[in-house]
Every structure is written in C-alpha cells, then in structure tokens.
C-alpha cells in the first residue's frame with residue numbers, strides 16, 4: 001500500500017531524540033530549532049516525561065470518558081495553577097484543530113449564532129470550521145466553504161465593528177502571535193478594542209494558543225502579555241511534548257451541559273500523564289522564565305547579521321525575515337549544517353520554535369551556521 005502523498009518531505013529519517021537534538025538512521029545529529037512544528041516543549045525524551053508515560057502505560061493506558069479519571073482533574077489543577085486561570089473549566093481533546101472545532105462550536109451554542117470573524121493570514125487547523133477560519137482558500141474544500149466566516153485585518157477596528165454590527169457573529173478568533181502566518185501580532189490597542197467589542201456585543205473571544213501556549217512566549221499563554229479575559233482558550237502542541245493532546249479552557253460564564261461536547265480519546269490516562277509531566281518540567285526547570293531571557297540573546301545575535309531585515313515574535317516563538325525567499329537557505333541549514341528550522345506562509349521568513357530547553361550555545365551554533373550558509377547562498 002502507498003502512503004497518501006500529501007506531505008513534501010525532507011530526506012531525513014529521525015530515529016531518536018535527546019533534549020534539543022534528533023539523530024537520524026545513520027546516528028547523524030541534528031539541532032532541532034523547530035520542535036516538529038512547535039510541539040517539543042520540554043525537550044525530546046525528557047527522563048521525567050518518559051518515566052511518567054511508561055508508568056502510566058504499565059498501569060492503564062486508556063479508559064473512556066464514561067468513568068472517573070482523576071488525572072483530568074489533576075491536569076486542570078496544574079494548568080490552572082501555572083496559567084493563573086483558576087476559574088476556567090477544562091475540556092480535553094486530541095489535537096489543535098479539534099480544540100478549535102470545539103471552541104467554535106461552544107461559542108455557537110453559547111451565543112446561538114454562527115458566523116465567525118477570523119484574521120488575515122490566520123491558521124487554525126484543517127478540520128471543518130477550523131480550516132474555514134484559516135485564511136487559505138487552497139486548503140478549503142467546498143464542504144468547508146459552507147461555514148460562515150469573515151476575515152478582517154489586524155488593527156482594523158472599523159472593519160471588525162462593521163462585521164459585528166450585522167448581528168450574526170458567534171466568535172472572534174485570534175492568535176496573539178500568528179504561527180503559520182509568519183509571527184505577525186495585533187497591536188496592544190487593537191487587542192483591548194477587540195475584547196471590548198466582543199464583550200459589548202455578547203460575542204465569544206477565542207484565543208488560539210495552540211502554537212504559542214504552555215510557556216513558549218515567556219508568559220504561559222501569549223495573550224497574557226495583555227490584561228484580557230477570553231471566553232475560550234485553545235491549546236495543543238507543546239501541551240503534550242509529542243503525545244497527542246489538545247484542550248480548551250472555558251470561562252465560567254459559559255455553562256456546560258451533558259453531551260454538549262465529547263470525544264472517545266480526549267483526556268485519556270496516557271495523554272493526561274504526558275501533559276502533567278510537561279507541566280512538572282516547565283515549573284521545575286523554569287522554562288517559561290528562561291524563554292524570555294533567551295529571546296534577548298537570540299535578538300542580540302540576530303541583530304549582528306545585516307541580511308536579517310526583521311526579528312519577529314516573542315520568547316522562543318521567533319521569526320527571522322529576509323528580503324529574499326528562504327527555502328534554499330533552510331535546505332542548506334538542514335543538509336549542510338544539520339539544523340532544523342521552520343518555514344511559514346511568509347516565504348521570506350524562517351521560524352524558530354526550539355524545545356524550551358534550548359541554551360545560548362545552541363543559538364551560537366545556529367548563528368555561526370547561518371552566517372556561513374548566507375555567504376554561500378549567493
């Protein structure tokens with residue numbers, strides 16, 4: 001049987017990982033500054049993470065959401081403590097898109113409306129409503145195009161107000177720092193205006209933290225740079241360090257009802273133990289605090305390279321913008337310097353999303369390699 005060929009692949013076969021490195025089938029070492037799409041938060045195969053999952057696997061891997069699973073409450077308590085969002089309610093699922101799908105559905109239940117406002121360049125996933133709220137017509141099938149979605153630009157308060165005045169909007173969904181879109185951020189002023197408009201019109205504000213969440217940007221969630229209170233927060237990626245898990249945090253204003261949301265695998269025992277281990281390590285190793293410090297070092301090194309036109313992002317969710325397309329440069333970094341980086345829909349931008357255990361010496365290695373690669377890039 002052939003694989004359904006939807007992914008253009010780099011010719012690398014990682015077989016094991018340790019902290020910020022992965023090793024291919026020839027034991028060749030690669031520095032991972034991409035974390036497999038921002039997924040690896042506490043480093044590959046962290047010993048505490050491996051031990052926790054192993055112990056859970058030997059005890060019980062899975063039982064359904066028809067019985068008690070105290071690990072879910074433990075996880076809710078730990079997320080509440082580390083994010084300081086004690087009053088929110090946790091619903092667990094399996095991926096980023098599923099978190100978005102549930103957030104949008106909940107907003108629609110809550111408001112009894114159905115149109116979504118999303119932003120230019122947004123990426124929210126590949127499932128039904130999530131992909132409809134993603135600003136990329138190429139990955140939307142006719143089925144997805146049935147959803148009612150309007151896109152507005154960041155910082156265009158007038159456009160947002162005009163759309164909302166039509167009276168049929170259930171949710172405004174935003175990334176405080178765009179991931180796939182290329183690290184653009186709304187202004188602080190717009191963030192507060194957006195919250196205000198949503199509150200005034202009883203519309204759910206959804207913070208998509210699938211990529212930025214769990215400490216990556218130096219605050220637990222990226223939106224927490226501001227004093228806003230979203231109705232729903234979506235999470236996935238770094239939450240499980242590679243174990244598939246996603247979830248939403250729901251403001252106490254929104255009430256649950258039996259059957260409103262549900263999933264077979266969501267919140268299973270293994271996934272909860274994986275995420276609890278991630279939170280243990282984030283706290284013990286102070287990784288969120290370190291992200292802010294490392295950003296300063298990264299920016300200092302980047303500022304010394306004149307080919308870099310702009311440094312974008314926050315914490316360890318960063319982008320380097322050039323005045324040329326970076327696909328060839330990224331290939332050089334992989335095949336000649338053994339460094340993984342990320343691309344984005346902005347073709348001139350390299351995305352840097354390392355495990356949060358990355359150190360200055362790894363950035364030194366990267367910038368030395370980048371300098372060489374730029375010299376030979378023509």
Ligand SMILES: Cc1ncc(COP(=O)(O)O)c(C=O)c1O
Pocket residue numbers: 037095096097098100123124125126175179180208209210211212236237
């Ligand atoms: C901001 C954001 N939301 C949602 C998603 C979808 O997550 P998943 O790929 O786990 O479905 C992504 C994936 O890149 C993302 O970056």
